[in-house]
Amino acid sequence: GAVVSQHPSRVICKSGTSVKIECRSLDFQATTMFWYRQFPKKSLMLMATSNEGSKATYEQGVEKDKFLINHASLTLSTLTVTSAHPEDSSFYICSASPNGASYGYTFGSGTRLTVV
Amino acid sequence: GENVEQHPSTLSVQEGDSAVIKCTYSDSASNYFPWYKQELGKGPQLIIDIRSNVGEKKDQRIAVTLNKTAKHFSLHITETQPEDSAVYFCAASIPNAGNMLTFGGGTRLMVKP
Numbered sequence: 001g002a003v004v005s006q007h008p009s010r011v012i013c014k015s016g017t018s019v020k021i022e023c024r025s026l027d028f029q030a031t032t033m034f035w036y037r038q039f040p041k042k043s044l045m046l047m048a049t050s051n052e053g054s055k056a057t058y059e060q061g062v063e064k065d066k067f068l069i070n071h072a073s074l075t076l077s078t079l080t081v082t083s084a085h086p087e088d089s090s091f092y093i094c095s096a097s098p099n100g101a102s103y104g105y106t107f108g109s110g111t112r113l114t115v116v
Numbered sequence: 117g118e119n120v121e122q123h124p125s126t127l128s129v130q131e132g133d134s135a136v137i138k139c140t141y142s143d144s145a146s147n148y149f150p151w152y153k154q155e156l157g158k159g160p161q162l163i164i165d166i167r168s169n170v171g172e173k174k175d176q177r178i179a180v181t182l183n184k185t186a187k188h189f190s191l192h193i194t195e196t197q198p199e200d201s202a203v204y205f206c207a208a209s210i211p212n213a214g215n216m217l218t219f220g221g222g223t224r225l226m227v228k229p
Contacts, residue, residue: 004159107152107160109158
């Protein structure tokens with residue numbers, strides 16, 4: 001079945017530094033990937049839609065200069081949290097569906113970011 | 117845009133009992149309704165989904181029903197086991213709207229042995 005690999009699973013960084021999170025589709029191509037943020041005991045909040053070969057589409061209220069998304073290939077999207085602050089600490093999750101299908105979304109295992 | 121509401125937010129059942137989680141959606145154009153199970157510290161895992169051309173779907177102990185007229189869908193888990201304890205999320209997707217999912221608020225299911 002469709003597998004999405006996300007790395008790292010946990011990362012601790014200092015305030016002011018940048019952190020890159022990778023999301024890979026292992027056995028399928030994904031023209032579109034989605035990035036979510038999840039606060040403790042809350043639901044998933046869509047941050048942006050990552051489009052292969054073009055600019056990402058950000059949801060209202062999400063700073064595109066803060067959360068840089070690159071989708072350079074059909075199997076890899078990256079989210080870079082720039083100039084991280086403690087309030088950026090959260091659980092970040094990516095998802096994708098094979099061949100851009102509107103069903104069968106698979107999620108990565110998530111990345112726990114802690115900014116100290 | 118789409119709005120998905122999920123109830124209850126927490127649900128505690130005895131092992132062997134059934135559990136039902138309900139969701140409503142606002143946009144009648146939604147046509148895909150997945151359910152995800154999320155364990156602590158992990159990403160959501162798809163457990164069952166249904167499309168709007170089907171009223172019910174079953175996979176072993178898990179079933180989902182969809183009422184398009186009323187715009188609600190439900191997850192049914194029978195013969196619950198302690199390993200079913202997790203947070204469950206419903207979601208809805210509108211075709212040709214970027215294929216993005218709108219999630220419900222989640223239900224924390226606790227199955228007591």
